[in-house]
Structures are given as structure tokens and as C-alpha cells.
Amino acid sequence: MLTLLTFGEKTSRPPLLIVHGLFGSGRNWSVIARRLADSRQVIAVDMRNHGDSFWSDRHGYPDMAEDLAQVIRTLDAPADVIGHSMGGKAAMTLALQEPDLLHRLLVADIAPVTYGHTQAQFIEAMRSVDLGTVEKRSDASEQLARTVEDKTLQAFFTQSLDVKERRWKLNLDALDAEMPKVLGFPEMSGNFDKPTLFLSGSDSDYVLPEHRSTIRDLFPKARFAKVTGAGHWLHAEKPREFEASARAFFDS
Numbered sequence: 001m002l003t004l005l006t007f008g009e010k011t012s013r014p015p016l017l018i019v020h021g022l023f024g025s026g027r028n029w030s031v032i033a034r035r036l037a038d039s040r041q042v043i044a045v046d047m048r049n050h051g052d053s054f055w056s057d058r059h060g061y062p063d064m065a066e067d068l069a070q071v072i073r074t075l076d077a078p079a080d081v082i083g084h085s086m087g088g089k090a091a092m093t094l095a096l097q098e099p100d101l102l103h104r105l106l107v108a109d110i111a112p113v114t115y116g117h118t119q120a121q122f123i124e125a126m127r128s129v130d131l132g133t134v135e136k137r138s139d140a141s142e143q144l145a146r147t148v149e150d151k152t153l154q155a156f157f158t159q160s161l162d163v164k165e166r167r168w169k170l171n172l173d174a175l176d177a178e179m180p181k182v183l184g185f186p187e188m189s190g191n192f193d194k195p196t197l198f199l200s201g202s203d204s205d206y207v208l209p210e211h212r213s214t215i216r217d218l219f220p221k222a223r224f225a226k227v228t229g230a231g232h233w234l235h236a237e238k239p240r241e242f243e244a245s246a247r248a249f250f251d252s
């Protein structure tokens with residue numbers, strides 16, 4: 001079972017499940033989760049091989065989808081789901097495998113396609129940090145800066161650092177080995193015929209016009225929207241705008 005962060009109380013509305021992306025954790029979503037918990041219960045998960053959840057050699061989307069299914073089954077209701085990046089692919093896989101478990105789906109800045117880039121360079125950057133010399137997160141950030149120029153990414157990665165134990169709360173070996181699965185998307189049959197919003201950053205190139213036919217084949221009720229001035233980490237860059245878009249979609 002995945003580790004959960006729970007916000008708010010159960011109401012007559014479906015619970016909202018938030019699924020983070022690669023190298024993230026449920027904690028990354030705490031601010032948005034608390035704000036959305038004003039009218040329903042919100043659950044942010046740590047995915048396998050991330051945060052405080054269990055480690056596994058397997059990190060494919062069918063495996064992650066089943067992890068999410070186990071969580072939703074404990075909630076005794078279909079859930080609304082937000083999934084970002086890797087979490088969006090896991091949520092899409094769940095929606096296609098077990099559509100009855102979902103009420104509505106918001107996919108944040110990802111498409112059900114295989115991407116040609118890699119994230120392995122960030123795994124190597126984290127591996128290169130000499131954890132024995134780290135007394136505070138800024139020490140790790142300084143070392144990451146040698147290969148990761150973006151200060152936002154440095155701060156993001158160090159959120160998954162257990163400074164006291166001097167260890168990454170990421171199963172870097174498994175994520176490295178399974179990276180082709182993370183970048184890909186499984187062959188899926190059928191479709192998810194419920195409201196689905198593909199919300200992207202206007203400055204991101206993860207969801208392109210040429211992806212729309214594939215998206216609509218799998219998600220025939222798909223709608224598309226953009227958060228102006230945001231990139232791939234749209235929820236962190238423009239949290240209020242992201243929140244407003246999520247509310248409008250789930251309340252409609």
C-alpha cells in the first residue's frame with residue numbers, strides 16, 4: 001500500500017486523489033491539496049520508489065495503476081484524480097484498466113505517448129552527491145549545481161533528501177533501470193468515456209497538437225486547456241491558476 005497524506009474530511013463529493021510525477025512526492029502537493037480540501041477529502045500519495053512508500057524493482061505503469069486502484073478501493077467510492085507527468089500516465093493507465101474507479105480525471109502536462117528524452121541525467125546528478133558531507137539541504141543543492149543549473153530543479157530534488165539519514169527517498173537504481181517504461185506508455189485497449197481534462201503549461205512541449213488524435217482515441221471526452229506562462233511543473237509555477245482550473249473542471 002502506498003503512503004498517503006490526507007487533507008480534509010469526507011463529504012458527499014468524490015474524494016480527490018493527487019498523483020505526483022517522477023522524483024516527486026505527495027508532500028510536493030500539500031499546498032494545493034489543503035486548498036482543494038475545503039469541500040472534500042483530498043489524498044496525496046507517495047508513489048512506489050518515491051517518498052515514504054515501498055521500494056520495488058518494478059516501475060511500470062500497470063504496476064503503478066494497481067497501486068492507485070488499491071488506494072481508491074479503500075475509499076469506498078469512485079474518485080476524482082489529478083495526475084502530473086509520470087503520475088498522469090499512471091492515472092491514465094488506471095482509467096483505461098478500471099474506469100469504474102474514477103469519476104473524473106485531470107491529466108497535468110503529459111500525453112499517453114512515448115517520449116524521446118531521458119531523465120537519467122538527473123539520477124546521475126543525485127548519485128554524484130557526496131551524502132557523507134551533507135549537513136543541510138543547501139549542501140546538496142551546491143553539489144547538484146555542478147550538473148543541474150536550474151535552481152528550481154535543485155530545490156525540487158532535495159525535497160526527496162532525508163538529511164538526517166543522509167539518503168535519497170528515491171529508489172534511484174530501480175528508476176534508472178525502469179526509465180524506458182517511465183518514458184513510454186503501455187499498449188492499451190478500450191477507452192475512458194468520462195470527463196477528462198488535459199491541462200498543460202503554455203511553455204511546455206509535453207502535450208503537442210499531434211498527440212490529440214491519440215488522446216481522443218483513448219479519452220473521447222477529452223478537453224484541453226493551458227496555464228499561461230507555465231512550463232512542465234505548472235502546479236508549482238502557477239499554483240493559484242492550476243487550482244482555479246482544477247476547481248472549474250471538477251465542479252462543472
